Amino acid sequence: MERYNFKEIEEKWQKHWDENNVFKTKIDKNKEKFYCLEMFPYPSGKIHMGHVRNYTIGDVLSRYKSLQGFNVLHPMGWDAFGMPAENAARENKLDPKDWTNANIITMKNQLKKLGLSIDWDREISTCNKDYYKHQQTFFLELLEKGLVYRKENYVNWDPIDETVLANEQVIDGKGWRSGAAVERKKLSQWFFDISKFSEDLLNGLDGLDNWPNKVKTMQKNWIGKSFGCEIDFKINGDLPVKKIKCFTTRPDTLFGFSFLALSVDHEISKYYEKDENFIKFKEECSKTGTTEEAIAVGDKIGFKTNLLAINPLNSKEKVPIYFANFVLMDYGFGAVFGCPAHDQRDFDFAKKYNLEIKTVVKPHDKSDTFKVKNEAFSGSGIIINSDFLNGLEAPENSITETIKILEKKKIGKKKINYRLKDWGVSRQRYWGCPIPVAYDKEGKVHPIPKSMLPVTLPENINLNVKGNPLDSQNNWKEIDINGKKMVRETDTLDTFVCSSWYYLRFCSPKEGDYGFNIDDIDYWMPVDQYIGGVEHAILHLLYSRFFMRAINYKNKNFNIKEPFQSLFTQGMVCHETYKDENDKWLSPEDVEKIDGKYFQKGNSKKIVKVGPSESMSKSKKNVIDPEYIIENYGADAVRLFILSDSPPEKDVQWSEQGMISSYKFIQKLWTLHNEIKKKLSNEPMEIFDNEIDEFTNQTILKITNNLDKFNYNVIIANMYETYNYFNNTIKKKNKLNNLKENYKKILICFTPVIPHFSNHCLDDLDFTNDLIWPAYNKKALIKDEINFVIQINGKKRALIKTKKDISEESLLKVIKLDKNINRYLSNYKIKKVIFVKNRLINILIHE
């Protein structure tokens, strides 16, 4: 027997799949479709283990669904616009396009070596003008529908990447890519009106039964719906403004009102612009505002105005108005009514400035003289000290009642507020999709006529400039529209716009007139299974849900709202981290383990400090190169290992030992295959063995269920069990009549995980027909004999083999023959017997 030559065999099959267009997909209305999609990669250079895991999971599912007879769409493309290309190009004096395309070629080859069942005919790249042309059309359509607008606003400015970031791209006050502390800057920007769909995006979550709850909760929190009331406060003072609007969720505590706080950006601030003390105060606010921790721990500070606000429920009561650092301009109306007794933040502020703390809610178990002392009370209770509101149950009842009263008095009205803000999509970068608009001399916006699309990026330009390289491209910027001279928009679109609709493009990758063809969409969409990292829980997944609604808006021909029917978020691939004596990161390649201790390779004097296992990342050097692993162990072995150790939704530890054992497992399977082959050709097959049928059926049932439930790690265990069983059985038994058909079924079940090996073995035995997912035979699943569990007082005392469907009476007779059981039964009286058919008997005795 030859050793299993994975290199030769894997290459052979990959070539076969390629040359025969095995994974090419066409619409076939006689077949049920299955659209399996993994989040497409950014072409950063080489694939990493995270990709291997993500795409292996998707490939197992695709191959399984194909074998089940589905018409499977399993495409791949490139999220090809973005900063790294621009940075790399600047450093190496290259064109971002060349850098990107070279990476795409490398990574495509690497993905092919993994043996993925991808329809490469549908490959798309978002930096290709055939792609972004349609994105520009979408942009203009949204502009026409009023879903895109331009406004001057405070934005998140990333000083390292020198671009604006969306709220979703600021994590803990830092840029999601650069890690730089984000600054506030006022700029004119393009926005997508995502907040228009806040309610719909929230409601849509309820229908996403096959999404992880975690992701749904995150989106729900991000949308941040809250019920409340808007209230107009009259103000006393020497300003032309006589009214300030506030949003509150607790109008029922209005009698506890003791100050009104405004954002420093509130419109009233314009009357204080020349006040030196106010300018100083505003500066102080912007300083503390940069990091999240500063905000969380930070002091509440205020600037007292000479204005007074009048309590709308008691016009005699007048309270001071402050500007305060904790009031956000872009939530509510940038103004807060302060009730220190029942809001901790207001309480802190009141303590600092010695403001009145009026208790208006008491806990149920306290008397009417209850007074808030050391901290605000926000629990449930009864309204007190509030005139006609007294006695109401707080909070639910008192809030609705108060709103009714306020509405009657025309002081306020019911209001629902959302935390979700519009999506700022302007980026001051070169390597992105140009925004297809221009400005005339007056600065008025003109869409680029659709006939002039695409607006392509200028090529071979100097990237070594400060700010946006497109700004200095005068030839490119100047444009004639209908004889009028105009200047192009130089901002490009956030790359998350590209990924908001790419799954539609895969359905019609070559459609020239529009982004997609409606017939294709009708057949393929929605994505039946989407697979990717949880880091996009809010970003990409929310944007995509918005984008479908935006296309759908005022569009009778397009009915998709939810692009992803089911979502699966896989865990990360982790590895131990290593540092040398100077705390410099070391790569696993440079580390050697001798007798349980770690040293630098080739130098057993240099001790290596071992850190915790963390998600593989270039910066910590704890990466394993998939190409090296595939080269040395083969794609099947890598696929097997990456699935074997942990459930796919959890993080997995990379283990060299585990990898080797997966490799050895393939070799063992090969040895087994050859022994089975020898038996099949040498021995007359005359003995029909029930047990092997039963085992195979059990295995088919287990693997099928585990595939359906994404228990891919358990499938690997099932594969090991199968090997162990077959290996033992063929050693013990000869001339098995039903070995052949069972082995064939098993090989088919192995195909999704180890496609090269399984196809090779199937081919080797001329099993080339009817390669379909085996159905389990329910009759064969019912065993003739059952291991019956015998319990005495709920404790297992014996395991007895009996015929199936044995009755309670006969079982009791049988178990009396068991020495151990009889010891209990003959010495004690039976109180009660619990009998579970074909499974368990529990005998309760007096002791």
Next chain:
RNA sequence: GCCCUCGUGGUGAAAUUGGUAGACACAAAGGACUUAAAAUCCUUGCCCUUUUGGGAGUGCCAGUUCGAGUCUGGCCGAGGGCACCA
């Protein structure tokens, strides 16, 4: 502070959804083969007993049940998300 998820051997983890806890694998120890090593194979895995067997046992404490890793309540611990959101 608020919300969510999760606690099972030395390790990664299984457990047909309330019915044999620890499948499958990694690591470890012992053994077989070998001059030796590698590779391969076998055995072991908490406590008591020579064995048959018995006891404890799924973070901790209670509860429901004939029976709880699984259900209920409380506590402890870990991870994640949001965070001056009015």
